[in-house]
Amino acid sequence: MTTRSFLAIVLAAGLGTRMRSSLPKVMHQVGHLPLVGHVLATVTAAGANRAAVVIGPDMPELETLVAKLSPDASCHEQTDRLGTAHAVLAARPALADVSDDVLVLFGDTPLVTPETVELVRKELAEGADVAVLGFRAANPFGYGRLLMDGERLTAIREEKDASDEERKVAFCNSGIMGFRGPHLLSLLEAIGNTNAKGEFYLTDAVEIATARGLKVTAVEGDERDVQGVNTREQLSHCEAVFQARMRKDAMERGVTLLAPETVFFAHDTRVDADVTLEQNVVFGPGVSVESGSVIRAFSHLEGARVGAGSTVGPFARLRPGADLSDGAHIGNFVEIKNAKVGEGAKVNHLTYIGDATVGAGSNIGAGTITCNYDGFGKHHTDIGPGSFIGSNSTLVAPVTLGKGAYVAAGSVVTEPVEADALVIGRARQVIKRHRAEELRARFKAAKAAKSKGD
Structure with a gap:
């Protein structure tokens, strides 16, 4: 995979309202490093030669931080928060130079390891057009479900849009998705917003890719590696x-x-x-x-x-x-x-x-x-x-x-x-014989007088 070019798109526009903080969510720290710093370090270690970070409006401090942590990374503003696909499209300038591998990750997942990222890249290198990292959740509530047909991933269903039967699936979406670079922009532009939230879900790229006859796969990672931070x-x-x-x-x-x-x-x-x-x-x-x-x-x-x-x-x-x-x-x-x-x-x-x-x-x-x-x-x-x-x-x-x-x-x-x-930089010692007895007597008398007056 060392010969394959690799663009990492890191989604970091979240306000972190559930954190009860004025600080952008991805600027909170684990191990004295901001969350987004962990993700940038991971993708660099996994071979990314470019990184694009999608930030929200009015986040100059985050843009400054990204420039400090990863000077070669570019920042792109998502003016309106209309879903994950919309966020990736905010980084359109970075997509103009087509990479072999494009991975989309969230900036609030600090525990993702280079080895985990390489699992997804390996799928792309072996012929997948879209590769999704999944995990087996002890409690899948709230996660998007990975719907499989044998070894083929057919769809990712968000919790609010899932049927009762689909909600029983424990194989869940980590949020990390890999794309063969030449296909990504076309898939993004085909995504609509006819869902419960009226947002443009990046996960819809799976069904669109399947309908086009592209190879779509899922690879399993560890739930601990992909846990995100909202609180x-x-x-x-x-x-x-x-x-x-x-x-x-x-x-x-x-x-x-x-x-x-x-x-x-x-x-x-x-x-x-x-x-x-x-x-x-x-x-x-x-x-x-x-x-x-x-x-x-x-x-x-x-x-x-x-x-x-x-x-x-x-x-x-x-x-x-x-x-x-x-x-x-x-x-x-x-x-x-x-x-x-x-x-x-x-x-x-x-x-x-x-x-x-x-x-x-x-x-x-x-x-x-x-x-x-x-x-x-x-x-x-x-x-x-x-x-x-x-x-x-x-x-x-x-x-x-x-x-x-x-x-x-x-x-x-x-x-x-x-x-x-x-x-020797101190005052000379002076000894006055018997003065300690006189001082004790004086202090004792003064204390007795004070007690009598009280």
């Missing part, structure tokens, strides 16, 4: 299936998940073999974790790279731009943002490192913070390799600490520190 509840069901797939894939590739059901992935999470993920780890987009690393419980990672053999957490947060070199240690309640942490460096307790470079082998004490923001702009802190930053230190950016610098606990560092220097 928030259905969105959550798709998220659950997506996460289950990601967990299974990770474990099959050699990743240890101590409590798989508590780990949540993004669509682009990359975790190498021999990584251990403890309980309640959450990945946002753009994370890679290299071999031998351990992500401890209750950690959240987004836009971050974790080098080989590193340890993160528990209760750590890696924000966008966090880049950990091999063997780094990021510990309890530590937050790293837009910072490079060198090989073997340790940031183990209650610390914020933002807009910074931490040199290899450095040790950052508990309670240390880089003061990177002055209310108007962000500034950089550069900590040289082999440095030791004492607990409860405040590094006021922009500031540079040379190689092997030693910062005394509790210091506020505002000026550059040369290599191998000790910096």
Whole structure:
């Protein structure tokens, strides 16, 4: 099939009114990727060399999103929502360049896999003029039924137009239909709207093709792969299936998940073999974790790279731009943002490192913070390799600490520190003998006076 040209038409004009949202339905996310993004990624992986996305009127944000997700995809506006065939015809400019295979898919079916798409393409490659993906529904109510005559598909009957006998059929339409390119436009133009809704159904192409003596087939897929999203509840069901797939894939590739059901992935999470993920780890987009690393419980990672053999957490947060070199240690309640942490460096307790470079082998004490923001702009802190930053230190950016610098606990560092220097940036300790007794007596008397007055 690699020699066959392939146009994917993705129908994405739905408003999502049942989602109770002002956002176009296909912009809602599963695994931190919009629904339409999943479908575009799938058709690309299945060999589509062109994609046309049909959007509704006044959806500039969706058009912008499509351009970002798939720069080569074209968008076409369906001004009036008059049915699926009418929607496909909105992409008429994309049909002018006839493709061998044209597949129509819905933008709200994020679980469709490349393998499922290839089932339909295989039917076309083997001689079908129209190929429909079906599935066996546990509860077929609401779905269009695939009416078969042996191995030949004769019609697709929508729920409202089906007879009582036809409603008993459990072989249902997934909404994914494949066409031999040269036939599609003629079939679309022959579709009428004499049905219960007065709409132009793409599914009517099956009966028209049959009447013309074209070969029409159906191929069976998995119901889980083709489930669509119309409500928030259905969105959550798709998220659950997506996460289950990601967990299974990770474990099959050699990743240890101590409590798989508590780990949540993004669509682009990359975790190498021999990584251990403890309980309640959450990945946002753009994370890679290299071999031998351990992500401890209750950690959240987004836009971050974790080098080989590193340890993160528990209760750590890696924000966008966090880049950990091999063997780094990021510990309890530590937050790293837009910072490079060198090989073997340790940031183990209650610390914020933002807009910074931490040199290899450095040790950052508990309670240390880089003061990177002055209310108007962000500034950089550069900590040289082999440095030791004492607990409860405040590094006021922009500031540079040379190689092997030693910062005394509790210091506020505002000026550059040369290599191998000790910096003490705190008030001198003063001891006043017996003053504690005097203070306690004074405070006790004041409290007693207040109680008596009350």
